[in-house]
Every structure is written in structure tokens, then in C-alpha cells.
Amino acid sequence: MSAVLSRRGWLQLSGAGLTVALFGGCALPVIPKRPAPSLDDALGWVRHDGDGRYTLWLPRVEMGQGILTALEQVACVELGVGWDAVDVQLPGTRDIGRVKATVGSDSIKDFALPLAQGCALLREAVARGSFPAVGDTPPLLRWPAAHRPDLADPPLAQGRAIVTGRPLYVADVRRPGMVFGRVLYAPLSPEFASAPRVFDAAAAQAQPGFGALVHDERLGQGQARGVGIVAATLGALDRIERALAVQWQTQEPKAGWRELLDIDARLAQDPR
């Protein structure tokens, strides 16, 4: 099959791929399920630093949904401290135990209560001059009944960094000697087998900024096998991709797209 698809051909193949994904199982990896957090987990999120100050390792990823602010509010209420007394850290994967991935809208549902209980235990332990222990019963919570007007309108988390252009996103990561890479795949759903058949390595290598061509079995998505390119600049990646001019070997779907998209016929075959 030519690597140059008409728009109709692309829509046909995409529709066929979607149908296979719906009825044939998806070849892409599934996010691993992890259990909802417990009080024991929460005891590892908050630390008393002395002098009335605390560190909270946020067990969620802040993506603009406001969870950094919301969970800090919960911590402040239960610890009985002001907003500036809690230093919120975005932990690395080695800083706290593995928790449920930040997906959907379940952060408050799953994390607020154990965090509140953990903070309440820590509050009581600090008052006694001791440490909270796994298995301790948390005291009565102050949240959500407590009214804290000083916490009602907290500053926007990461707000100043956002409006001043400070690096906050994965795309803003810069490392010494950093280069740029891209994996090329056939313009076809990864449900169907494809692999590079012909490409002009010499033309690619002649491009200014060329770094490397990478052939590795790990450069795959589903049934698709790709080829990697590395360059000194982002613009060089585009030039190298054009010069490489990859042609792809692909596996045509056995059924026509009309058969693949006939939902009634497929349900008749397999009512599940």
C-alpha cells in the first residue's frame, strides 16, 4: 500500500481501526489500576517540620483542576494552621508510595478524607509531642464543618509562575546537551500491522542537524513498527522526516470497511 492515502482512504481505515478497537480489543497498554488510598498512605503525605510548619507532598498531579489548592485547604483546616504554614511539594515517584493515577474527577472523592484523617492524627500527635502511628484511630474531623474565612479565597496555586512564564510543563524541561527525537509510523491504525519498507537514509543523513536513525523493536505501537529520528533542532526533525521519505508495508484489513462498521451484523455474531 502506498504511504500516500487519500482522505477517503484515511477515513475508511480509521473507521475500520476504531471498529476493531471496539470489538476486537485494544492493543494499546491500559493504565494500571491501583486501589484508592488509605489513612496509612496519607500518613506518608504530611510531615511536621517544627515551628508550626508542615510539608504536604501532594499525592495528585495538578493540571489546572485546582486539586493542589483544594487539598492544601483540607490540610490547613485539619492541622489548624494558616495558609502559609503548609509548604506543598509536588513529589517525585520516589518521594511517596504509589497512589492511584490522576484520572477522571475522583481526587477529592478518594483523597480528601484520608488526607484529613492523616492531618488530624498529626495535629493530635504534635500536640502530645509524639508521632502518629499506623493503626491509630483518627480524632473527630474539623473539615468540612469548620468555617475558615482565611482559607475561603486562597491564592491561585502556581498562578504567578503561569502568568510570568516560569517553566511548569513537561515541554519546558531543558537538559544540557538535549537533542530532539521523533518516531515515524505508517498513517494507519496501530491495530493493523505496518513497518517501514523503504526509506532514503542517505538523504536523511545529509540534512544539517542530523543526529541518528533509530531502529529498535521497542519503537512499536500495537501492531505498528516505527523508525526513530534524532536531530539537533526541531526544524531539523522536519527536514529529516521529509528527506527520509518512508514508504510503509501495511496489512490490509480483511473485511471491507462497510462490513467492519456494520454494528448490527457484528452484534448478531457476538451479542456480548
Added chain:
Amino acid sequence: MELQINGRLHAVAAQWRDESLLHVLREHLGLTGTKFGCGIGQCGACTVMLDGVATRACVLPVAAAVGHELTTIEGLASPDGTLHPLQQAWLDHQVPQCGYCQAGQLMSAAALLRRNPRPDAAACEAAMHGNLCRCGTQ
């Protein structure tokens, strides 16, 4: 090749001189406040000011910026750190959600106020409608 950015001169290394202004700002000079959104000048995330005019950095060859005064989001505040009134207003009204498009939004707004200090609603809409926000901030 040199660029005047936020009041300072920056040298552009030879291998970056055929790149877009956006790539030079972010990848070569480390000014990552200006964001890549679409790469075709449609979403506004890459907006900077070129001689005070809102300009899409992703479709501007870096050579076209030579000899002009560039302002990026990093240069919107005063040198002493005092926020631009727009930046302060953004915080006061808690505008950003994920924040990725906000640098472009701020630069478009700043460019508008430079040429029209008292824009009406229609002028604001016209100046800002090219800045897209997937979080839904309007």
C-alpha cells in the same frame, strides 16, 4: 545573528538560524514561557510582541525578528519583578486553569492595550478570539 528580547541581546547559534522564532526562544534560548500549541499560527499559544504587535512566533522565521524589539511573557513584568497590571488582574480573578495558553492570552491582551488603552467589548473580542483555550477559559 542577534535578537533583542526583553531588553537584552541574545546571540543565535548557526544551527538555529533556519528555525522558527518559537523554536529559538524555547529550545535554544531557554525562554520556555512562550508555548507550542499548533505550530501553524492558529491557536495563539505562541504569541509574543514584535515591536509591540502581537505576533505568532511559531510561523515567524527567526531571521525575520532580527532588528526588531521582541517581548515575551518573561519580559512583561517590570525588571524589579512588579507584575504588569494584566498579570496581576489574571491572578486577582484567578483566570488560569491549566495555564498552558495563558502566556499567549496575556501577550495578545498586552498588545491590545498598547494600541488601544480603553478597548470596548468588541475590540477585546476581536483581539482575543484567536487565542484558543481547551480548558474553556474565555
